[in-house]
Amino acid sequence: MPKHNAHRLNNGISVDCVIFGFDFEKLQVLLIERETESEDQASRYALPGDLIYDDENLNQAANRVLKELTGLENIFLEQCKAHGDVNRTKRKSDREWLKSVRTEPNSRVITIAYYSLVNLNAFKPSPSNFAKSVVWKPLSEIEDLAFDHFEILNNAWKTLQTKIKLKPIGFNLLPEKFTLSQLHKLYEAILGRELDKRNFRRKMMKLDIVERLDEKQVGVPHKPSNFYKFNIENYQKLIEEDYDNFGF
């Protein structure tokens, strides 16, 4: 969508996106970064987000933010929660930030949080009109964020943890071809606890939503792992019979 100014902003509603990525080791979150002398995360980093246009739906707004930032479309993106506390943008460092990006920095804004799962290696995030600088940060290293974004992030993570037990959405974080070890690590990263390797593999195989490819890792200094891909047809079949135990 070209950035002509046919769209009128709605100054009371924004969307914020918690974009999760996975580097095969740990979960990462895509943040926008602001120039500031301050070292603390609350004044330096925020979730990507934007005011919605008055002629676009909430999902469209979230997809727009995601696309401007990542170039990606048709990506896993789900609403998690509306955050609307009266004082959610009232910290001093927040007010400064808002003055630099909003025409009405003092208006009350309710934000609709989304979370998205992306294959982190499939693109380079690019600056956009609401984000001069974009960075991946390990989830575990984030201790605070601007506004109420840290709360939003934690809520999104909890939502992800709950959801992955009901639907195998984690595949969205991986490339098309992946190894079972990568998938295993991913589940451990999301759930924040260790999972028995054999039990994990047994269940994945039994669910039959993962398909073995005729291809192995090359160049790794150890036994190469087989590649697999997600079997979406079998997954659909399970869903049709209301199966919802994808957890560990």
Next chain:
Amino acid sequence: MPKHNAHRLNNGISVDCVIFGFDFEKLQVLLIERETESEDQASRYALPGDLIYDDENLNQAANRVLKELTGLENIFLEQCKAHGDVNRTKRKSDREWLKSVRTEPNSRVITIAYYSLVNLNAFKPSPSNFAKSVVWKPLSEIEDLAFDHFEILNNAWKTLQTKIKLKPIGFNLLPEKFTLSQLHKLYEAILGRELDKRNFRRKMMKLDIVERLDEKQVGVPHKPSNFYKFNIENYQKLIEEDYDNFGF
């Protein structure tokens, strides 16, 4: 809260509440009713809701709506989803309705949906400033509602179905004392399918979140059922160890 006019309305954000009740037979939903010649549900019934005040949080607004309607406070009430489609209030019958209740009937409104679980016998719903007439309607008999409220309702129901498998929130729909048959029927009503009586009771007893009282039904023309109450301490213990398999 007295209805002085210190509060300024935010004309872009509302909350709508899906208030579920249980009559020991089926799920009911509390709707507000409008005077109209039309027979169709879309022009007659809507979910209770209101614009938020500019100085109140989303949860406060939802609790306010709930309280004005039911007199109840400290009731189970959780956010389910924000609904913000551009055209969500654009049907002709909807426009008429809005003109009768809003000062700015044409402004775009995003609504934050909440769902609440109440003991339907514990109160008589009372009209309020946003609801001349209030009625309980069986969930199964609702085929449409004003605005996008039917979609909101169905989403809330699905949320309830998902949630009750993770947390035993259904107790909120029952009085303090209840029979296991009532609890059983409640789960069937929420999940929309039959559950084996013995398996249901076995699991409830094993979870140990239900406590047998020294009291039976009286005056029923059959074997009287024992009363039970929810054991919140044991429930907390389960939660602490991250137990989340309360489903059937």
Next chain:
DNA sequence: ATTTCTTTGTGTCATTTTAACACTTTGCTA
């Protein structure tokens, strides 16, 4: 070429959980 290193990949058993299924008991009513 042999050894070493690192990660992959695999099976069993005991326990727990689930699903399917039918008859007796209780108290009221006729």
Next chain:
DNA sequence: TAGCAAAGTGTTAAAATGACACAAAGAAAT
């Protein structure tokens, strides 16, 4: 006292889970 209607109860087979250890593959180093 016979009949009714819902409450309450147990077993068994199948499936799912959790705990646990060692051999195989390929690369790298010597």
